Amino acid sequence: MDNYSEISALLEKLCGAKGVSGAESDAAAVAAQLLGRYMPVSVDALGSVTGTKGEGGVHILLDAHLDQIGLVVTAIDEDGFLKVAKCGGADIRVLAAAEVTVHGRQKLFGVITSTPPHLSTPEDSGKAKGFDDIAVDIGMDKATAEKYVSLGDRITFNGEFLRLAGSRVSSPSIDDRAGVAAILRCLEILGDKELGCRLSVCFSVQEETGGSGAQTAAFAAHADEAIAVDVSFASAPNVSSEKYAALGGGAMIGFAPSLDYEMSRRLKDIADNKNIPNQCEVMGGKTGTNCDEIQVAGEGVKTALISIPLRNMHTAVEVCDLEDIESTARLMAEYITERSGADA
Amino acid sequence: MLEMIKELCTLPGISGRECAVREYIIEKIKDYAEYSVDPLGNLLVFKKGRNPAKNKVMLDAHMDEVGLIITAITSEGYLRFAKVGGIDTRVIIGRPVRVGDKSVSGVIGIKPVHLVEKSAEADIPKADDLYIDIGAKNREEAEALVRLGDAAWFAGDFVEFGNGFIKSKALDDRAGCAILIEMIKSELEYDAWFSFSVQEEIGTRGAQTAAFTLAPDYAIVVETTTAADISGVKDEKRVCLCGKGGVVSFMDRSTLYSRELFDKAFEIAEKNGIACQPKTLVSGGNDAGAIHKSRGGVKVLTVSVPCRYLHSPSCVIKYSDVEESLKLIKAMAEELAK
Secondary structure (H helix, E strand, O other): OOOOHHHHHHHHHHHHOOOEOOEOHHHHHHHHHHHOOOOOEEEOOOOOEEEEEOOOOOEEEEEEEOOEOEEEEEEEOOOOOEEEEEEOOOOHHHOOOOEEEEEOOOEEEEEEOOOOHHHOOOOHHHEOOOHHHOOEEOOOOHHHHHHHOOOOOEEEEOOOOEEOOOOEEEEOOHHHHHHHHHHHHHHHHHOOOOOOOEEEEEEEOOOOOOOHHHHHHHHHHOOOEEEEEEEEEEOEOOEOOOOOEOOOOOEEEEEOOOOOHHHHHHHHHHHHHOOOOEEEEEOOOOOOOOHHHHOOOOOOOEEEEEEEEEEOOOOOOEEEEHHHHHHHHHHHHHHHHHHOOOOO | OHHHHHHHHHOOOEOOOOHHHHHHHHHHHOOOOEEEEOOOOOEEEEEOOOEOOOOOEEEEEEOOEOEEEEEEEOOOOOEEEEEEOOOOHHHOOOOEEEEOOOOEEEEEOOOOHHHOOHHHOOEOOOHHHOOEEOOOOOHHHHHOOOOOOOEEEEOOOOEEEOOOEEEEOOHHHHHHHHHHHHHHHOOOOEOEEEEEEOOOOOOOHHHHHHHHHHOOOEEEEEEEEEOOOOOOOOHHHHOOOOOOOEEEOOEOOOOEOOHHHHHHHHHHHHHHOOOEEEOOOOOOOOOHHHHOOOOOOOEEEEEEEEEEOOOOOOEEEEHHHHHHHHHHHHHHHHHHHO
16 A cells, blocks of 8 residues: 555546547546536436536536547458547557457457568557557457457457556556546545535546537536646656646646636635645647537536646556646635535 | 466566566476576576487577666656567557556556648657656656666456457567476477477577577477468468467578478378468568578477567457467477487
8 A cells, every 4th residue: 555546446437448430438437427426416328417406596517528439340350350530539650459349249359460570661660650550459350250259349458557657657547547537536536525515526538539428418407616626747768848838847727718717716726725736737729628508508608628738648558646636626626615605 | 278378368478588487487496307597597407308309409488578667757757768679659559558667657658649630630640759657756856766778578368259369468579488398297208309499580680699508409499470360361461370370480581491491380280280381471580590500500390379469558369379289389399309
């Protein structure tokens, strides 16, 4: 046991559940069970997990997306290899010989084909193959493959949940299970005390394919304010530390024209006053997160964004710092506490 | 034998760091044969048969696997590395590794695709620009866990999947090691000499000295070789096919094989109903390249298990090919000894 064992176990459980965009039910089941400890839970028409508690005052919605990037089966070729397309923004540079799970009638192990050196020219050895030139090898002939796999089945990238040095961890789908974990941890910090406001939570589907889940869940929630928690870029070699966040540097508070300036400022002031590690993430327009959909849901929602710094986004070795999840959770809890009793 | 392949593949053993593999093999064979370890680390084994051999036959499999070696630690705590053996940069990006004596977990990261210009989305970074991230915040933290010169190897589990396939790192050439261990543990018709060789992947260093020491008349190299029987590749470009038995080479980049032995392998296979196939492309090289030039020259044969995604963290073979290869190798060793 160390200082991070609880939050690490929570994130590991969330990352262990799979849910590529549009097929989030496994991840949703785990998230619903965890959220159910804090509030009554339901699942909406698109599959988003939602819950609400508290009465009166301002109505705050917390959102994190449930889905993860992956692949989708588009064909089974004559030798039983699966042809695939992206489902969400998969990075073609990490596909060669990657290990995957095909979520067919049962879970099947597979390896993405990689071209051996004798068939590569010097020119294309520095280039990743596109989806036309790769396939998933499940070690089956066509007839057997057809018994287990249907077109449209989703594929996830395999990867273990690794504890790295200190409070850092690596896993696939930390984007955005870290956000889900931060919201659950925030609810844990808030505990059973009377809130003096209405608090809703949405673990939304289909963020990676355009935010349909958040758009519909935000409409249904009809909140006064929303905070979306997602991941954003942490600096790394070739990822400038001037432009991007420090891993372990704290919650990234978003400032952007599309975000509610007052909310952003309030989050920043609270973080500074309460000594919660934080850093600003400033964007020049929209945010590329669920905020963009939530903001314009219904008659419109004041929206803020808190991001958790992440390295290697959309690979099977995403890296985050558990301290940043904790900072994000504390910041939201303090925000909700401060807004308790405020008028809608 | 499957369990043994699993255990062998799980052991770390990049070129020059084959110690764990060698110790494992010694444990397995010490009750069945005499052995010694030469100055480079080759494990040389003599197995007594029912009869003395008329010709001295050497059976070789290499213990080392491709991997990485830590060359520098940056002030931010990242590890720089060099490749050990021929690795396509494309298969290591975004993969987990283990580093050094403490088996520290790390990952090979990449700049998020969101931050890459559209026209460069398929560009693979140069290996020199890659790094291992072990989560250290600075050089001091990293140095407490890792030393320069430490080995790094691919993380990942051993998986059985599909119609009799297995996936692991290091199947090249732990599959070959398992075949030879199995032979040593069995009753042999004739005396036989074995070399579990070091440093094949950086240029067949071990096999050169092992062959000198053993001074064989014939050698059989037991290997894995590239199988390109994958989606989008046709006919002879596939090189060999998983499920069609051991692969016999007539020529590769380091050896022109003995025609006599090549023909005999197919003759023996046919006579005994053993599946085997020719390698349909001149590519690659292996310990045969060093062995055939040893002393006054040695007639060599290579029998390989077809392996998809060779030299990646996710090598794939079909187990039945290991069994068929063992049969052919055993029969050929007998044939050449008598």
